[in-house]
Structure formats: structure tokens, C-alpha cells
Amino acid sequence: MSHPRNPLLLALTLVALVLLTGCGGAVGSADPAGSGAGASGEVAVAPSLSEVEPAEDPRAFTGPVTAGVDGSDLDPVTAPQPALPATVRDAQGTEVVVDDVSRVLALDIHGTLARTVAELGMAESLVGRDISTQFEQAADLPLVTGNGHELSAEAILELDPTLIITDTSLGPWDVVLQMRDAGIPVVVVDSTRSLGNVEEITTMVAEALGVPAAGAELNTRVSAEIEEVLGHIEAIAPAEETDRLRTVVLYVRGNAGVYYLFGEGSGADDLIDAVGAYDVAEEIGWSGMRPVTAEGLVAAQPELVVMMTKGLESAGGVDGLLERLPALAQTPAGQNRRFVDMDDSVLLGYGPGTADVLNALAVAVHAPQALEAQGDGA
């Protein structure tokens, strides 16, 4: 009777191994805040809204476009001199004293903080990165987030950072506390990203680095850029709300039927309002980021769907998505294949790149033909 036992055991072991390696692979790729640089490298950057001709009727346009943003396009403040020690009261009210900014880790789900550090002229100090940080000077730094957003304590300590700037979007929170236990100053910034707190976050990062003047300089520049783009948008966006495109931002991953609608407080609400589109999620009182039903989508009747590039890819592109989500095909956006995709890490990241994101998205909404022509040329 012992004969059949061994093949059985062998088979079970094999299954276990296959499952394990399978999981290992999936863990690496199932990453909501995606690694977007691959896509943005191939995609042409959207032209400035002021240089394109707005479409006569943006509703009449059909077909998907990609709103390209160059995440590597940095314009850092020149050679700031850190004044140390710097004392910061962080977003949680913790008093943090920073003595040394020679080895900095700036980590969050969107890569906004590392980008801010680089824009402040301190890119040289960065010693590691999160998965969303892909700009040129940082792309080769070691990753400290293993499974997408999970912090690894030993990986962080191995880099011997003298300052960690992060928020609560990466976890487990206990790892952040371990870093404090190990004597490393940890500055925690607000984890929400919206048009309203770009300046606040930049200021806090600059203070933590001991370069408040560079922070002020960067803030002046970024708000001027945002004002300029908002001015362009105002000039061409329909004045009447009813004339604006009914827009939703959808989060879709893979084929498992995961589709979430971004609502109030997710950062997507600000984005839709700022680019002069009509926020359907606000109309139906949707908040946060929650799964939406197929019928809910039909009832919402969006005319334009904004998605993350990798998310759209993982669902099999526009065709795959419409096939899998027949409800979407019943909306004006689905009938016109009016989809706009943007790099996963920048779409809701805000930070110093906010103006570029608003611009690219506004072009995709109001002058999509400009992006389409660009796509043909590439």
C-alpha cells in the first residue's frame, strides 16, 4: 500500500512549488501604483494646451488617447545649502530633529515625495526609492518596497538613511516605528494628494531637508505653472457645467473584475474639476475609491473614462475592457471608445509635476485630436 503514496506526495510538492513561484511572480506585478516609466518612455508627451486647437465638439471625438507626461522632466532648484539641524513638526504633530541630510529616503505610494526631494535640488542625497519613483537620477537606486507598497525594515536599514520622509500610504506602519526606534528621524507628511495641499507637502519636505528657501522657490514656480495651465483651461473649457464632458476615473486591474470608481477625496475629484470636465462621481455622491456595479456605470452614463495606463493594459486594452465589461459599452464613453489613459504613478500623484498632469489631461479632454495626430506620427 505504500506504493501510491510517493507519487502523491511528489505531485503535492510540485503543486506547492508551482503555486509558490506563481505567487512570487504575481506579488511583484500586482502593483496598483504601477511602474509607469516603461509606458511613458514610449508615449509622446502631450503638447501645451495653449499650442493646440481645441476640438469644436469634444463629444464628437471617438477613440482612445494617451495623455503623455514626462516624469523625468525635472527642473531642480539649484544647489541649495541645507541649514542643519532642522526641526520639523510633521503632519502627525511629531517634533523631528534632522541633523544630517546626506542619505535620504523619500517614500510614498505615488513617488511624489522622492520627486519633490529631487526638484528641491537634493536628488544626490536619495539612497533608495519606492516602486513609483522612476525618474532618471533615481531609477537605479535600490528598491525598499518589496510587494509594491510593503516596506521592508532590513532593506531600509541596509541603506543607512539619515532621514526618512514618508506618509501613511506605505506599510506596515510598525516598520516606520521600527525606523524611529533605530534612531532615524522620520518625517510623516499628509498622505492625501489633492490640488489643495501640493504647497503644504512641498514645504514640509523642504523644511525636513533644511532647505526652506528652496521650498519657497519651488512652490512659487509650481503654483505659477498650475495657474498658467488653469488659465489655459478656463479659456477653452465650456462655461456651462452641462456642456462639460461627463467624466469618471476608473481603476481597473487585470481580468478579475476589479473595477473601482474614484470619488470625492481620492484626488481624482480635484483633477476632473480642474481640467474643466464634469465629475460624475460627485453627482452620484461617491466618495473614496470603491467598487462600482456594472449597472451603476450604465446609470452614470460617463462620456469619458480616465484610466491608468498599466491598468488599462492589464485589462486587455480598450477592446478587452469593453468585452469584459459590457456595461461600459452601454455608456457614451464606451460607444465612442472615449478613453484617456495616463501613467499610473503620475495620475493621482500631484506634487511638483501637477501642472504637467493637468495640461496633458486637459489636452486629452478638450483637444484629443492633437494627441491622436501625435500618436500617428510616432
Place this chain on the structure above:
Amino acid sequence: MSVSLPLPPSAASRSLVLGVLSAALLLALVVAAGAGQLDIPASEVVGSVLHRLGLDVGSLPTHPQGEATLWQVRFPRLGMAVLVGASLGAAGALMQGVFGNPLAEPGVVGVSAGAALAAAAVIVFDVAVLGQWTIAGAAFVGGLVTTVAVYLLSRDAGRTEVVTLVLTGIAINAVAGAALAFLMFLGDTQAREEIVFWQLGSLNGSRTEHLAVTLPLTLVGLVAAIALARQLDLLALGDRAARHVGVDVERLRLTSIVVVALLTASAVAFAGIIAFVGLIVPHLMRMVVGPGHRSLVPASALGGAVLLVLADLWARTAIDYADLPIGMLTSLVGGPVFFWLLRRARRTAGGWA
């Protein structure tokens, strides 16, 4: 396990087995202490420990954060692995004894589900009454409350039937599962991710403070479990026989359930759900030391600790910079092993009824 009579314990063989298990645990700890993402040679690990013990021997870690890594990250994590493994192993042995049912596992009576539900609730509703201890505290209370609820619900006219108890546990588990799904729907992305990771179990982020909270709970639980062992041996004769020899069966059951809840809830509170340890380890130990609880309970505690230290070593070193969920690993290995045990029992003993 058709109730087999405990063999007369031979003191020599018992201490031999426990000695071997202790040595295995020590060895596992040494290996695990020397391995990790941050590369610290074994000699420096030993040097660091000796320095803390006041012996100025050996070299300290050369990496600037080596010392901090060992004492703030790696050692607390190893300590938690030992405590959690020992708790789950002992709780499993105790539970199988008190139910007279080899399928009994802390998860079965709803401790894990109740703890998970309470933890998820405070994550989703963003409660922070106990500051950073809120989630762990909620999990602990949730586990205890659920266990007591299952026990009371399955009790009728001063008696508890094992089958009713197990089935009530299943019903409670189903309800808790539904509530958990609803909480995941309510929560935002971050809360959902936290819940998922919590459910998969992980020792990532274990801190000295966690250790300080868990250690006394585990010790109390283990001492109580070992103290109950003799009575559990008598219970193995059957309820009636046990009553005849003077065991207060109802009280024994109730005490055991509370001890199981204490052990499991303290394990689950910081580490999340780590499945199968409580099921597999007692079975394996029973093959070595026999069904007598005076050997089985301590052996299961030691065996659970060894298993978890090794599983966690695997979880944190298998993929660079990443932590695998340890609950996934234990289930992945535990499931097939359990299946093998089932087949084996059918062949050798005609199976479990």
C-alpha cells in the same frame, strides 16, 4: 484520533524528545539570526549578542545600522516567531485534546475569525482609542469574545456536545467571514490592503514592545496548558470515565477554551492569521511522543516555535527586499501535510470517524 489510551510516560524518552526539540529551536534561531536582507556575518551577530550580555568578545557589526537592525528588527521578529509558534502549537494540542477531535483547531471555534473581524473593524472605522495598540487590542478582545460566544451558544443544560461546538464554530466563522467581506467593501484601498495583509499573517514590523506584551500572555497560557495536561489525559478515556475518576469535565472544557482563546488571541493580535500551525504541529508531535498530553503540549509548543522560526526565515529571505505573507507559507505547506496525515491515518488506523 480514535481515543487511544495514553502510554505510561517514560520520563527518559520524554525529556529526550523535549531536549531534541529545544536544541532544534536553538539551532533554528541561530540560523535565522544570521540571515536577512541586511548582510551581517554570523560572527558579528554572535559578537553583538555577547556585547549586550556584557562580554567584550567578538566584533560588533560593521554596517552602521547593523546593531539597530539586529536589536530593533531581526531579534524582535525572531522572538515573535517563537512566541506565536509556541502559542499556536500548544493551543492546537490543547484544543484537539479537549474536543477529542483531531480536526479541532483554534480557527475552528472562531478565535481567528473573531479576531480578524475586530481588527478589520477598527482598521475600516479608523478607531484609535488605544493609539498604535488599537488593532492588536481589538483582535485580542475579538478573539476572546467570539470564543466565549461560541462556547455559550453550543452549551445546553450544562452540557457541551463536541459536534454542536464544532458546528457552532463553523456558523460563527461564516458570519464573521460575511462581516469581514462587508468591511472590505466599506473600507478604502488602504484599509483593504491592511485587512488582506492582516488576514494573510506576517511578522514584518514586529517590535520589542509587541514582544513585551505577548510574552507574559504566552507564558501564562503555556503554564496553564501544561497544568491541564494530566486532566486531558483522563478526558481521553471519555467524558463518563473521566467523571468517574473525579475530573470536572465541564470546568475542564471551559478552562481549556479560555486558555486556547488566550494563547491564540495573543498570537493573532500582532501577527495576523497564521493557519495550520495549530493543526499540523500537534499531529506531527503525536507521531513522535504519543498521545499523552504531558509530553504532547510542551512538544507542540516547541515544535510550533521551530516551525514558525523557519517559516518566517523563508518568508523574509525568499525574495529580495520583500516579505512573503507567512500565513500563506504555512497553509501552503500545512495543507498538503495535513492531507498526507489523513491518508496515513486511513491506512493505518482505519481513519478518523
